[in-house]
Amino acid sequence: MVRGDHVRSIAWQIEQYLKAMLERASNGVIEVQRSALSELFNCAPSQINYVLSTRFTLAHGYVVETRRGGGGYVRIVRINLSADERLRRFLKEILDEGINENEAQGFIEFLQEEGILTNRESNLLKNICSDRVLSRAVTNANELRSNILQSVLITILREDV
């Protein structure tokens, strides 16, 4: 019942598995088969979609491409921040429409993994952008999160130059 020995969700395990695969992949791209993955983790195939849609979104720094039919696959691409045409699309998409807690967490983690934020900055921002902090005081928390992250990016980009 205590500490690290409690069983995490299957979703979490699949997430870890895929991220480890990505880590090993030299080019930041992996391909898996949904059915094979779901068999490996002994779960429903749609569970894989759940994991993808909650943990491998654009905001988290991933693009997922799939193909149906024979020879079908799920391809997960780690976004490369230096490819700035993608970055612009990415920021626009994320920051224009507001961003929820989960997406913000993912985005901040992504910035950290890219070396743009330190671990401590990442922790600070994740807490600041949590519903626990924001939702108390505000109704449109998603919009506020966008404002905050935009100002963070502006500050950092300014510094980098």
Add this chain to the structure above:
Amino acid sequence: MVRGDHVRSIAWQIEQYLKAMLERASNGVIEVQRSALSELFNCAPSQINYVLSTRFTLAHGYVVETRRGGGGYVRIVRINLSADERLRRFLKEILDEGINENEAQGFIEFLQEEGILTNRESNLLKNICSDRVLSRAVTNANELRSNILQSVLITILREDV
């Protein structure tokens, strides 16, 4: 009261149990499951919440993070309140009332001068706490600033970061 050996409440027992666990934990963090804990002590699950909200508050030097759903947990993080008496005082202060833009700027600068925040962290936070960022989305910006700075202090004082 004089006697130390009268029958203690369940709440007290749970408190001791959790604190003993924290003592054993190397980094001041433990994770438990609410349902498992309540079964262990043979009480209602909400009893756990009672213990957490009366004995593991910020003022007591703890932060509680939880997650619902499958694989859910209750995580208790001890923060290092003894680290700095001034921070402690400030924390108490912002727990009560909101603070305006100027006060926030001043406090952030103070933290920077004390070596508690880096220059970059300070810049990030000053921007985030500005009315330019907050006021557009919110009416009670002062209260929100309090929340934000409070979470900043909590993050910094955590033993596991």
Add this chain to the structure above:
DNA sequence: TCACCTCTGACCATCTTTGACCTTATTGTA
């Protein structure tokens, strides 16, 4: 008795997991 803790149960919120049904691509065959 009063004031203040403690404790519970009914009801709520959130995250996960599954299954039934749908869409699309490839392959084999007439």
Add this chain to the structure above:
DNA sequence: TACAATAAGGTCAAAGATGGTCAGAGGTGA
């Protein structure tokens, strides 16, 4: 080529698994 069979993957709503809230009942010391 047309078509059927087969082999992927997609969607969505409902069920399952946790934890949260709150009002009120239950204890206990002063």
